[in-house]
Amino acid sequence: MTRQDPASDADLLFRVFNEVGIIAQLSSTAFERVMPEGMTLAQFTILNHFVRLGGRKRPSDLASAFQVTRATMTSTLQRLEPKGLVEIVADESDGRGRLVAITDAGRAMHADCLRRLAPLLDDILAQIGRGPFAAALAPLAEIREKLDRMRD
Amino acid sequence: MTRQDPASDADLLFRVFNEVGIIAQLSSTAFERVMPEGMTLAQFTILNHFVRLGGRKRPSDLASAFQVTRATMTSTLQRLEPKGLVEIVADESDGRGRLVAITDAGRAMHADCLRRLAPLLDDILAQIGRGPFAAALAPLAEIREKLDRMRD
DNA sequence: CTCCTATGGTTTGATGTCGAACTATTTAAT
DNA sequence: ATTAAATAGTTCGACATCAAACCATAGGAG
Numbered sequence: 001m002t003r004q005d006p007a008s009d010a011d012l013l014f015r016v017f018n019e020v021g022i023i024a025q026l027s028s029t030a031f032e033r034v035m036p037e038g039m040t041l042a043q044f045t046i047l048n049h050f051v052r053l054g055g056r057k058r059p060s061d062l063a064s065a066f067q068v069t070r071a072t073m074t075s076t077l078q079r080l081e082p083k084g085l086v087e088i089v090a091d092e093s094d095g096r097g098r099l100v101a102i103t104d105a106g107r108a109m110h111a112d113c114l115r116r117l118a119p120l121l122d123d124i125l126a127q128i129g130r131g132p133f134a135a136a137l138a139p140l141a142e143i144r145e146k147l148d149r150m151r152d
Numbered sequence: 153m154t155r156q157d158p159a160s161d162a163d164l165l166f167r168v169f170n171e172v173g174i175i176a177q178l179s180s181t182a183f184e185r186v187m188p189e190g191m192t193l194a195q196f197t198i199l200n201h202f203v204r205l206g207g208r209k210r211p212s213d214l215a216s217a218f219q220v221t222r223a224t225m226t227s228t229l230q231r232l233e234p235k236g237l238v239e240i241v242a243d244e245s246d247g248r249g250r251l252v253a254i255t256d257a258g259r260a261m262h263a264d265c266l267r268r269l270a271p272l273l274d275d276i277l278a279q280i281g282r283g284p285f286a287a288a289l290a291p292l293a294e295i296r297e298k299l300d301r302m303r304d
Numbered sequence: 305c306t307c308c309t310a311t312g313g314t315t316t317g318a319t320g321t322c323g324a325a326c327t328a329t330t331t332a333a334t
Numbered sequence: 335a336t337t338a339a340a341t342a343g344t345t346c347g348a349c350a351t352c353a354a355a356c357c358a359t360a361g362g363a364g
Contacts, residue, residue, distance in 0.1 A: 231319080
């Protein structure tokens with residue numbers, strides 16, 4: 001029963017990755033259209049991390065938390081810091097490292113983003129319902145986790 | 153039973169979009185690491201379209217087929233054409249339009265990409281199995297379709 | 305102690321992507 | 335027929351992202 005034509009397996013993977021790509025595209029641009037001028041999903045994600053977990057983190061820890069390269073994190077932090085949304089200080093205990101923390105302005109920006117996001121989420125829930133999301137979450141989490149573990 | 157705390161609904165959506173974003177990220181970079189030098193997922197997707205469906209298409213049709221802007225399609229076509237993988241000619245019946253078609257070199261490149269992709273797909277199937285993909289496909293397709301219909 | 309490797313960050317160059325502004329052509333409206 | 339609105343493509347500027355190359359510091363092997 002679990003035996004399958006290899007071609008159809010490949011096709012299944014293709015289709016899933018294709019849907020995933022399109023959804024990622026559509027959702028991130030929908031997000032960014034309602035966000036304050038200049039705020040991107042990548043930047044919001046950093047603020048969200050600090051609002052939920054607090055504390056100070058090294059850029060490389062943020063990079064692995066979000067599955068991006070250190071170069072990408074450098075770039076995003078270099079956009080957040082001039083706006084005063086995060087502050088970055090040298091790590092006393094490690095001459096190479098730096099430590100990032102959110103500022104009050106960053107918290108205010110995050111709150112504003114959440115406020116603007118609410119109507120969009122309501123709209124999506126009204127149009128699609130929670131069913132498909134509930135059904136997709138567990139398999140997606142498994143795919144993500146194993147895919148992540150494979151990148152070695 | 154279907155009644156839910158609105159906060160948990162928002163959280164569900166957040167999580168699904170988050171998983172989707174990470175999977176899109178990981179899968180596309182995994183794809184591009186095994187592809188021939190200079191080939192990207194975006195470019196492969198165009199070649200794949202023509203190999204499967206044949207014919208000639210206008211850039212704007214390709215753009216809507218792949219849910220990207222015309223500007224994005226212009227950019228991708230401007231990378232494929234100099235490499236000789238597609239050819240672009242004026243549309244006789246419409247002075248504004250242009251028509252894109254794949255070339256023999258494009259077909260050869262596509263075949264090479266498929267050949268290189270096979271081991272990666274095998275690896276993914278071996279590590280994850282088809283189960284989570286089969287489970288995710290239908291809900292993802294529904295989310296994608298309705299999200300797509302909302303962008304108006 | 306000295307050297308070699310590992311780790312943290314940055315820079316550079318390339319690609320994909322968007323939105324906005326622009327040109328050219330087509331179609332519809334009056 | 336003239337004009338206004340829609341459509342096809344392009345260009346530009348910004349951002350996210352990666353890989354590769356690079357600098358600095360830390361840690362371990364002898």
